[in-house]
Amino acid sequence: MLDNHELARRISYAFSQSPRGTKAAVARECEINPQAITGWETKGAIDKRFIPILARRTGRRPEYFLDPAVTDRNSAAISETSNDDYADVVGYSQAVGLGAGGAEAVEYAETHSLKFKKTSLRRRGILNRPLAVYYGRGDSMEPTIKDGDAILFDTSDTRVVDGVLYVIQMDGAANPEYYVKRAMVLDAGIYFASDNPVGDHSWKKPKAMDSKKHPITVIGRVHWIGGWAD
Template structure:
């Protein structure tokens, strides 16, 4: 089955409409319609769609395994029988790339403002992060357009807290309502949720909305650097 067929089956089982699913995950109905009709063959919204429908993302993406977890896996924890020890191999920048690896630039001195953060717009450190090609393919991103940045501030907490690292696709600059983007505004690089509004306006939203209320800006005053496709969070 195709992605479109699997999504139609899952939606039919729970009796959800395209508009209701779109509202649940914060995208437009047109986005869901394109997936359902097969006009979009891959999407960055697989995880939120799977969560909203209570199905396994592996099944939705590739048809792997069962559509839903078995009853034992729905409990809080992992069965001991499924734990497999995998050796951890350390590496450094001198190690050659594996066949399924690419390096992307990590602009460590450029901080994305998630609150009252600051920004330095030049970076000469040459830091790199390693990504699997499969991970980038999952988001429909090409390595040459991927880049990573540290986040400064708590406006996107608790989803993207201070000190997180976000990875963006610089080739994805078209705004999809509810998507997370790195933007350039008022001489700052910022990471925010974006929503288009009539009249050429843009709502700039933070996850921490209680401390950082919505902002409205003219869309032509905001430069889209790229869409966030991945983020990593340290425990402390």
């Protein structure tokens, strides 16, 4: 058996090698307060019944959190999934402006493919929808979206819902410009705003969707954001 100090180190290491949001996912599945995970990482104070969930979510063998013979290097779980469990989503080199102006549309953007679990897409209700991934540029949507984050959105969902993030389009100097902004459905109409308005002088105030000078077109609803953890 591991002593508490080594168990705490291994838990912290497993989380550090996992995607952003893993801790929150573990807390939800274990039905515990997210702050309880701090005790796991600092004191090794984990209820052993949570180890299978921790292992699965972090991609480790359960024995890694129990057996000293299992090391960091040989702790990865053997995947039992196949490509049939994943859906390919087209990723474009196209940027979307978060601040410092919009990102002009790129007519022949290079493409690549990102894989998403079909079960995750199905739970979200967007499996087999026309999905795409663009990449954020700027800082006016921090802390929600950071510069360089991947942004998955559904191009078939353009119905505006209050408080939801959307990829939108506005006229630019030469080509259309893309942004990601948060919708505000008010009595006066539909507006789009930045989460961090000080990050971009042109988005210090919300902009009206039906503006006569700069009308806004909704391109799709944002469903997933991926980026580096701090």
